[in-house]
Amino acid sequence: MTVADTHRAILAVWRIEQPRLITSLARMLRDVPLAEELTQEALLAALEQWPTTGVPEKPGAWLMTTARRRALDHLRRGPMLEAKHKMLAWDMEEQQQAMPDWDAALDDDIGDEMLRLIFTACHPLLSREARAALALRMICGLTTEEIAKAFLLPDATIAQRIVRAKRTLSESGLAYEAPRGAALSERLSSVLEVVYLIFNEGYAAARGQDWLRPQLCDEALRLGRVLTSIAPHEPEAHGLLALMELNASRTAARTDAAGEPILMLDQNRSLWDPFQIRRGMQALGRARELGGAGGFYALQAAIIACHARAQTAGETDWSRIAGLYAELAALVRSPIIELNRAVAVGMAEGPQAGLSIVDRLMHEPALKAYHLLPSVRGDLLHKLGRHEEARAQFEAAAALAGNRREQELLRRRAAEAADAASTVT
Amino acid sequence: MRFMFIVTSAHPNAPTPELMEAMHKLANREIKAGRMLDSGGLMPLATGAQVRIVDGQLSVVDGPFVEAKEVIGGYAIFELPGKEEALASAKEFMQLHKDFMPGWEGTCELRAFAGP
Numbered sequence: 451m452t453v454a455d456t457h458r459a460i461l462a463v464w465r466i467e468q469p470r471l472i473t474s475l476a477r478m479l480r481d482v483p484l485a486e487e488l489t490q491e492a493l494l495a496a497l498e499q500w501p502t503t504g505v506p507e508k509p510g511a512w513l514m515t516t517a518r519r520r521a522l523d524h525l526r527r528g529p530m531l532e533a534k535h536k537m538l539a540w541d542m543e544e545q546q547q548a549m550p551d552w553d554a555a556l557d558d559d560i561g562d563e564m565l566r567l568i569f570t571a572c573h574p575l576l577s578r579e580a581r582a583a584l585a586l587r588m589i590c591g592l593t594t595e596e597i598a599k600a601f602l603l604p605d606a607t608i609a610q611r612i613v614r615a616k617r618t619l620s621e622s623g624l625a626y627e628a629p630r631g632a633a634l635s636e637r638l639s640s641v642l643e644v645v646y647l648i649f650n651e652g653y654a655a656a657r658g659q660d661w662l663r664p665q666l667c668d669e670a671l672r673l674g675r676v677l678t679s680i681a682p683h684e685p686e687a688h689g690l691l692a693l694m695e696l697n698a699s700r701t702a703a704r705t706d707a708a709g710e711p712i713l714m715l716d717q718n719r720s721l722w723d724p725f726q727i728r729r730g731m732q733a734l735g736r737a738r739e740l741g742g743a744g745g746f747y748a749l750q751a752a753i754i755a756c757h758a759r760a761q762t763a764g765e766t767d768w769s770r771i772a773g774l775y776a777e778l779a780a781l782v783r784s785p786i787i788e789l790n791r792a793v794a795v796g797m798a799e800g801p802q803a804g805l806s807i808v809d810r811l812m813h814e815p816a817l818k819a820y821h822l823l824p825s826v827r828g829d830l831l832h833k834l835g836r837h838e839e840a841r842a843q844f845e846a847a848a849a850l851a852g853n854r855r856e857q858e859l860l861r862r863r864a865a866e867a868a869d870a871a872s873t874v875t
Numbered sequence: 876m877r878f879m880f881i882v883t884s885a886h887p888n889a890p891t892p893e894l895m896e897a898m899h900k901l902a903n904r905e906i907k908a909g910r911m912l913d914s915g916g917l918m919p920l921a922t923g924a925q926v927r928i929v930d931g932q933l934s935v936v937d938g939p940f941v942e943a944k945e946v947i948g949g950y951a952i953f954e955l956p957g958k959e960e961a962l963a964s965a966k967e968f969m970q971l972h973k974d975f976m977p978g979w980e981g982t983c984e985l986r987a988f989a990g991p
Contacts, residue, residue: 458959459959459962459963461959462956462957462959462960462962462963463963465956465960465963466908466910466960466963466964466967469908470904507970508970509963509967510967561907564907564908665956668876668954668956669956671909671954672908672909672910672954673909674909675906675909675912676907676908676909679906679907679909680907702990723990729912
């Protein structure tokens with residue numbers, strides 16, 4: 451094994467163990483950022499020692515013992531005479547003596563602990579970006595470098611984002627606890643939002659060369675599964691998982707061999723992952739059973755489910771989709787949802803009906819720089835045979851698109867429209 | 876990446892209660908960590924059957940199969956970042972066998988799913 455191999459093996463163990471290490475230390479220290487720091491020290495110790503000693507038989511137990519020792523040292527070193535700390539340290543030692551068998555602690559309220567950790571990392575005090583970075587770091591066990599790579603940002607930017615977020619958490623003096631009952635549902639939205647942000651960053655790769663960054667999708671899906679298993683009565687957790695599973699089921703069909711994007715209606719549906727679709731449908735079913743059919747994520751999942759159910763693009767139930775978008779628009783006023791509704795209405799009732807919705811959006815400030823507005827308008831105009839206007843719209847869209855491959859797709863459509871225009875005249 | 880773990884053993888005795896409990900705890904943790912998608916233990920081979928094609932002929936053979944050396948006892952499906960994580964996870968699973976079912980010998984084979 452080379453040193454690099456050993457490091458990869460250590461990081462693999464780390465990813466499995468880290469959330470449990472943090473939660474265990476957080477319980478001792480009542481301070482999540484500090485707990486995270488000390489677990490990082492345990493990782494450094496492993497990276498230092500394991501290449502020579504080999505990976506121990508029970509690497510999780512090794513990391514836990516090392517991390518707990520650091521935490522105890524910290525408590526002893528700190529303002530020593532503070533009775534509270536002494537008590538905690540004493541408590542801890544007693545706990546260790548009473549519970550020497552590591553395996554007995556395997557199922558130690560994992561759900562509750564994980565929930566607390568997630569709610570802390572995704573606290574609404576923090577910006578969405580900071581929450582995403584902290585969640586990837588503390589719950590998924592990604593290194594700063596890995597997060598930076600995934601978000602196409604410099605390491606220093608992510609490092610700083612994490613440091614600031616941890617400082618905010620430390621200074622806020624938040625209680626380390628998971629909200630319960632109604633407060634849980636309310637706070638959950640700030641967690642779901644972050645998970646969805648991570649998913650979309652990977653799925654709709656807004657910037658850069660690649661259309662997809664699957665690692666982020668996978669991490670988001672995993673977080674979604676964590677949430678549905680530890681907060682099983684929350685319909686929107688299931689709704690979000692459904693939405694992500696159903697979207698991710700199309701991954702293999704979304705690009706061609708050269709990596710060029712293929713639009714959903716042109717995709718080879720036999721490449722859609724039927725197992726993932728089934729899991730998505732199950733999650734959507736669960737959301738509905740829990741009374742959450744009208745939730746923000748469940749409605750979006752229901753829309754994607756319409757596509758997943760259609761054997762061919764021609765069989766898509768566009769009126770149902772248009773109806774679901776109308777429900778969604780009633781829930782959240784958003785010009786982007788309205789734009790999507792225009793697409794569905796255009797398919798269900800014809801391009802003119804779609805175009806009249808889009809035309810009402812043309813002066814919407816929020817869509818001023820949104821490339822999909824001219825892109826959708828171009829598509830509807832193209833269908834109406836107004837090719838020259840369509841060409842101008844596709845070109846405007848290409849100029850606004852941030853993803854290189856998407857720009858190329860839009861330029862191709864502009865060229866097609868130009869061809870069609872010259873054939874007509 | 877999705878992986879299937881397939882556990883085989885030449886001596887497919889029922890797991891000890893201690894091992895069962897430890898595996899249950901581990902599975903519980905892995906499900907709550909969003910990594911394990913599915914798992915299952917399989918009934919003894921004697922209760923199964925094989926449908927074979929030999930020389931172009933389809934035939935059904937009921938268990939037990941005297942020629943079987945290693946028997947599949949169970950499987951699990953994981954979604955993990957990569958092979959290193961799969962290895963770490965399989966090692967942890969096998970360590971439980973070592974700790975809670977002394978004398979047991981067997982294999983946990985890990986295989987990535989074909990496709991994206």
